[in-house]
Amino acid sequence: MSDDSIPRQIFAALQSRQAEVEAFIQALVEVESPSGDEEGSRAVIDLLVQSAGRLKCVDAIERVDAPEFGQHLVIRAFQKQNAAKQILIVGHTDTVHARGTLSERPWRRDNGRIYGPGIFDMKANCALAIEVLRTLDELNVAPSFGVSLVLTCDEEVGSLSGWPLLERVAGSKEATRYAFVMEPPAPGGRVKTGRKGTGIFAIKVEGRAAHAGLEPEKGASAILELARQTEQLHAINLSGSGITLNVGVVQGGTRSNVVAAEAQGEIDVRFSTEAELLEIERILSNLKPIDERTKVFVSGGINRPPLERTPAVIELFEKARAIAAQLDFELGEAQVGGASDGNFVAAMGIPVLDGLGISGDGAHAIHEHIEADDIARRGALIGGLLVSV
Numbered sequence: 463m464s465d466d467s468i469p470r471q472i473f474a475a476l477q478s479r480q481a482e483v484e485a486f487i488q489a490l491v492e493v494e495s496p497s498g499d500e501e502g503s504r505a506v507i508d509l510l511v512q513s514a515g516r517l518k519c520v521d522a523i524e525r526v527d528a529p530e531f532g533q534h535l536v537i538r539a540f541q542k543q544n545a546a547k548q549i550l551i552v553g554h555t556d557t558v559h560a561r562g563t564l565s566e567r568p569w570r571r572d573n574g575r576i577y578g579p580g581i582f583d584m585k586a587n588c589a590l591a592i593e594v595l596r597t598l599d600e601l602n603v604a605p606s607f608g609v610s611l612v613l614t615c616d617e618e619v620g621s622l623s624g625w626p627l628l629e630r631v632a633g634s635k636e637a638t639r640y641a642f643v644m645e646p647p648a649p650g651g652r653v654k655t656g657r658k659g660t661g662i663f664a665i666k667v668e669g670r671a672a673h674a675g676l677e678p679e680k681g682a683s684a685i686l687e688l689a690r691q692t693e694q695l696h697a698i699n700l701s702g703s704g705i706t707l708n709v710g711v712v713q714g715g716t717r718s719n720v721v722a723a724e725a726q727g728e729i730d731v732r733f734s735t736e737a738e739l740l741e742i743e744r745i746l747s748n749l750k751p752i753d754e755r756t757k758v759f760v761s762g763g764i765n766r767p768p769l770e771r772t773p774a775v776i777e778l779f780e781k782a783r784a785i786a787a788q789l790d791f792e793l794g795e796a797q798v799g800g801a802s803d804g805n806f807v808a809a810m811g812i813p814v815l816d817g818l819g820i821s822g823d824g825a826h827a828i829h830e831h832i833e834a835d836d837i838a839r840r841g842a843l844i845g846g847l848l849v850s851v
C-alpha cells in the first residue's frame with residue numbers, strides 16, 4: 463500500500479462501518495456525563511474501555527480516579543513503535559449538559575445531521591479516536607510513534623485534575639512529538655492553530671460607609687470605585703492588543719441609602735501570547751484606587767496558558783492540509799478565543815493541532831449536532847496524520 467493511499471483506505475474502511483460507528487457514538491451520548499457527575503463519568507469510561515479493550519493495537523488502559531468528577535482515561539496503543547517518542551491524542555468525556563437534557567433532546571438523525579447533548583463537544587470524537595485506532599489495526603498500518611490517548615473528565619470546568627494528568631502522560635517536549643486535540647473544529651471544519659489563554663481574577667474594593675442623605679461626604683463608595691476601575695479595565699479591549707478582558711459579575715453595597723463600603727467583581731481575561739500574559743498580570747497587580755480613600759485588591763490568576771501559532775504548529779497544519787487534499791477537501795485553520803486542554807500541552811513546547819473533531823455546530827447549545835458525512839472524512843484525516851507525521 464503506498465503511503466498516500468492510506469488516508470483513502472481509512473476513509474473507505476470507516477465509511478463501510480458508518481452504522482457501527484454511529485451506534486458507538488449514540489451509546490456514549492445516551493450516557494449523560496455532565497462535569498462532576500461521577501456515576502455518568504464512570505459509565506462513559508466503561509463503554510470506551512469495552513471498545514478499546516478489544517483492539518490488538520492497545521497495550522494498556524489506565525482509569526485514573528478524579529475525586530468528585532469520576533475518571534480520566536489513558537489508552538496506550540502501538541507501543542512497539544519508536545519508543546523514544548509518542549503522539550498524544552487529547553479529548554474529554556464530560557459535557558456541559560445537566561442530567562435530564564437527554565430526555566428533552568434525545569438522539570435524533572435529521573437530514574444528515576445527528577443531534578444529541580454533548581455529541582459535537584465531544585462524545586462523537588471520543589468514539590472516533592478509538593475507531594481510528596481500530597481502523598489502523600484492521601488495515602495493518604502503524605503510526606510512526608506510539609500513541610497515548612488521554613480523555614479527561616473535568617475539561618469543561620477547567621481541568622483541575624486533568625491538567626496534571628496531561629502533563630504526566632505528555633512527559634516533555636522530548637517525549638511527545640505532537641499532540642492532536644479532538645475538540646470540535648471552527649465553522650467550515652477549520653482546525654484550530656491558535657487559542658487564547660484564559661485567566662480568572664477577582665477585584666475587591668473596600669470603601670467607607672456613610673448615610674447617603676445626611677453626610678454622603680463622609681463616605682467613599684466602593685461601587686463607584688469599582689465602576690471606574692471597570693471602565694478603565696475595559697479600555698484594554700480597545701487598545702488593539704490581543705488581550706480581551708471582561709468584568710462579568712459585580713456585587714456590592716447593602717442598601718440604597720448607604721454609601722457602599724464594599725464591592726467586588728469577577729474578571730475573565732484572554733491573551734494570545736506569553737508577552738500579553740505578562741502585560742495583563744502587570745496591569746492587574748498594579749491597580750491603584752482612583753478615589754484614594756478606597757482600597758483595591760486583585761486576586762486570581764491564569765487558568766490556561768495560550769496555544770500559540772508557532773512555526774511547528776503551522777508545519778503540522780500544512781501536513782494536515784496535504785492529507786485533506788488527498789481526501790479531496792480543503793482544510794482551513796482558525797485562531798479562537800476559547801481555550802482547551804490543548805493549551806496545557808502547548809505550554810510544554812509540544813506542537814499542537816486542535817479542532818480535529820467532526821464538523822457540526824452548537825457546542826453547549828440546544829442545536830448541538832455533528833455532520834454524519836464528516837465522520838469518516840475526519841477519521842481519515844486523523845489516521846493519516848498518525849501514520850505520516
Ligand SMILES: [Zn+2]
Pocket residue numbers: 554583584617645646
Ligand atoms: Zn470540548
